[in-house]
Amino acid sequence: MEEKSISDIIEKYLKQILDKSSQIEIRRSELADHFDVVPSQINYVIKTRFTIQHGYLVQSKRGGGGYIRIERVNLLDDVDMLDSLIQAIGDSVSERDAIDIIQTLYDEKVLTRREGDLILAALSKQALNVNDCKLEAQLRARILISIVNRLRYES
Amino acid sequence: MEEKSISDIIEKYLKQILDKSSQIEIRRSELADHFDVVPSQINYVIKTRFTIQHGYLVQSKRGGGGYIRIERVNLLDDVDMLDSLIQAIGDSVSERDAIDIIQTLYDEKVLTRREGDLILAALSKQALNVNDCKLEAQLRARILISIVNRLRYES
DNA sequence: ATACAATTGGTCAAAATTAGTCAAATGCTG
């Protein structure tokens, strides 16, 4: 469907493993060799596709015996999940981050598909276009926090 | 129905595929090469012939592995009602008006109670507070229109 | 212990690869 770039392929590979084991440890250069890319591309994949907004936690260690560990975290297990989410949102959110956050909330069954779609319509670049990228991202953060806070009152 | 322009031919080509597969992914430059036109003509064809009013949803991605995806979606029955609602919204909406509009959509069973609540959280004075009442009302109108437009179809 | 070499991973920015925008030029139709 959408594995056009090598980054997409690496992402899919890692997520397939993470579907089963909740945590994996890789050797950066090994994985890079396996897909015939430079090592720093692994960092790129992780930075763009395994953020906390996506529901993943990443730890690493350098030097001999170094590794990169990716862990799938279940936000729902966290009693103050909404709090930590608001924490993660901060005071500025790009549209891409918003998509990731809504996707995670959907994955966690906090939102229905339709609710997520409607929220994304509200957070879209088009809707918030205000000729000031900074203000736009701040608005998006405030709206998102307002919605997340509204989620506290039911369900 | 003779296709006079190359745009018509490209449109027909794409719609023939979409008659069978409900979704296609193209590479802009490839398609442009195939019909021997400049890449931006593909954008023209899409913008004039594959709008949401026509029942198509378009998504795209730039950069390596980029694509343009066109999806045929099911338009809902009460599209006319949404049109007149958008007319009524205009380019500025107070929070009070927003509440009324959401209430109407709820009464018409276009929105669930929860969806309405979440939308109102997004449209609240608090969320949109931007120290400029006029801008705030304009933003509220744009967000509301974006949401209403999203209601035109189901994915 | 200390120094140095070896082994990992991290950062950052340039280059490459797509797509988007906009307006001028051109063509077509009433």
Place this chain on the structure above:
DNA sequence: CAGCATTTGACTAATTTTGACCAATTGTAT
């Protein structure tokens, strides 16, 4: 001819890919 649609291309924006340089950790020789 006037007005609208189409075609074109220069400029812009987003995303990925690559590589040079940096930082941390471990192993080893003195």
